[in-house]
Amino acid sequence: MLVPRAGFILAGTHPEDDPRAGLEQTLRLFSFAEDLGYDVAGIRQRHLERGISSALPFLAAATQRTRSIRLETGVVPLGYETPFRLAEDFGTVDALSGGRVNVGISSSAPHGDLLAGLGRGDAPVDPYALIERFLDALEGHPLASEPLQTPYGPQIPRIEPHIPGLRDRVWLGGGSERSVRWAARHGLKLLLGNLSDAGGHDRFEPAQRAHLDAYYSEFVGSGIPTVGVERVIVPTTTATAPQREHYRAYAEARDARTAAPAEIGPRRVVFQRDLVGTAAEIIERLGEDPSIDGRTELRVALPYGFAEDEYRQILFDIRHAVLPALGWTPASERGAASLITADDRA
Numbered sequence: 001m002l003v004p005r006a007g008f009i010l011a012g013t014h015p016e017d018d019p020r021a022g023l024e025q026t027l028r029l030f031s032f033a034e035d036l037g038y039d040v041a042g043i044r045q046r047h048l049e050r051g052i053s054s055a056l057p058f059l060a061a062a063t064q065r066t067r068s069i070r071l072e073t074g075v076v077p078l079g080y081e082t083p084f085r086l087a088e089d090f091g092t093v094d095a096l097s098g099g100r101v102n103v104g105i106s107s108s109a110p111h112g113d114l115l116a117g118l119g120r121g122d123a124p125v126d127p128y129a130l131i132e133r134f135l136d137a138l139e140g141h142p143l144a145s146e147p148l149q150t151p152y153g154p155q156i157p158r159i160e161p162h163i164p165g166l167r168d169r170v171w172l173g174g175g176s177e178r179s180v181r182w183a184a185r186h187g188l189k190l191l192l193g194n195l196s197d198a199g200g201h202d203r204f205e206p207a208q209r210a211h212l213d214a215y216y217s218e219f220v221g222s223g224i225p226t227v228g229v230e231r232v233i234v235p236t237t238t239a240t241a242p243q244r245e246h247y248r249a250y251a252e253a254r255d256a257r258t259a260a261p262a263e264i265g266p267r268r269v270v271f272q273r274d275l276v277g278t279a280a281e282i283i284e285r286l287g288e289d290p291s292i293d294g295r296t297e298l299r300v301a302l303p304y305g306f307a308e309d310e311y312r313q314i315l316f317d318i319r320h321a322v323l324p325a326l327g328w329t330p331a332s333e334r335g336a337a338s339l340i341t342a343d344d345r346a
Helices: 019-036 055-063 083-097 112-118 127-139 177-185 204-218 241-258 279-288 308-326
Strands: 006-010 040-043 070-073 101-106 148-150 153-155 170-174 189-192 195-197 227-231 233-235 262-264 267-271 275-277 297-301
Touching (some): 006 070, 006 308, 019 308, 040 055, 040 101, 040 297, 055 083, 083 127, 101 127, 127 170, 170 177, 189 204, 195 204, 204 227, 204 267, 233 279, 241 267, 241 308, 279 308, 297 308
Parallel strands (some): 006 040, 101 170, 189 227
């Protein structure tokens, strides 16, 4: 078994003049993925872009449109958040979901040059100090020794709703050696994308594998070291001719960036190539991927700005033509058998 659990993540792109259409499309895709048996449905949080700018209100809606699939933020950057308030929001959404939330956060603060004057009043703050405040809030430590007098009677002065064990479902988005080792030393789960600090490598695969090895070797805590790796996967098995042409053009436009390491500010980074092609080609490449090792979970990163029928075709093909060859069993089939035909994509 190369893939024990599988999910997907997308940005929830919407038209400039009709954000509701994009939100509704994304909610439908969450329900569709649950019906296919995926384990996790994730949403990116993208400030200043035509995507989901606030992941938790969106996931609150998704709790009412799904029943069993895990819901994930991939990821909420803490640079623009108040840790205690964010912890309250995660607790509320997790309560609505019945305990299905994966708490994905990161230390990054994208678009910092534009948002610096609009963010936290106590900045600059070490982003890892913000993560520690967030974890403390989730753990529900009392803020005072005396009970808080409320209209409901005396209460412990701590985060509400307090969800025991929610801290154990925190995933840190990592791409640097510091973030990977920090997650391991604090017993957090880890989300790895298709961009990584290069370190001493010129290619993505060995650079990310080195991060995985560091995480596994330094993990502490009572939980199990758990990693989700993100891959852009676009199979063409049931795609129409126009869809195949669109996918090829998409991949060709992005392929040049993977040829050599790039400089992003002070960072030297490497990118993973998109997996676009037949199911057999994708299975072969995933089988050769050193980060797909039987322990890591897979997150399929859906491309930005595709049409809903393209997203459905991609999710359908991955579920039926790719994942079974990697030893994965759909969540919908673990308790009882189910039959899904090509007509279900409509």
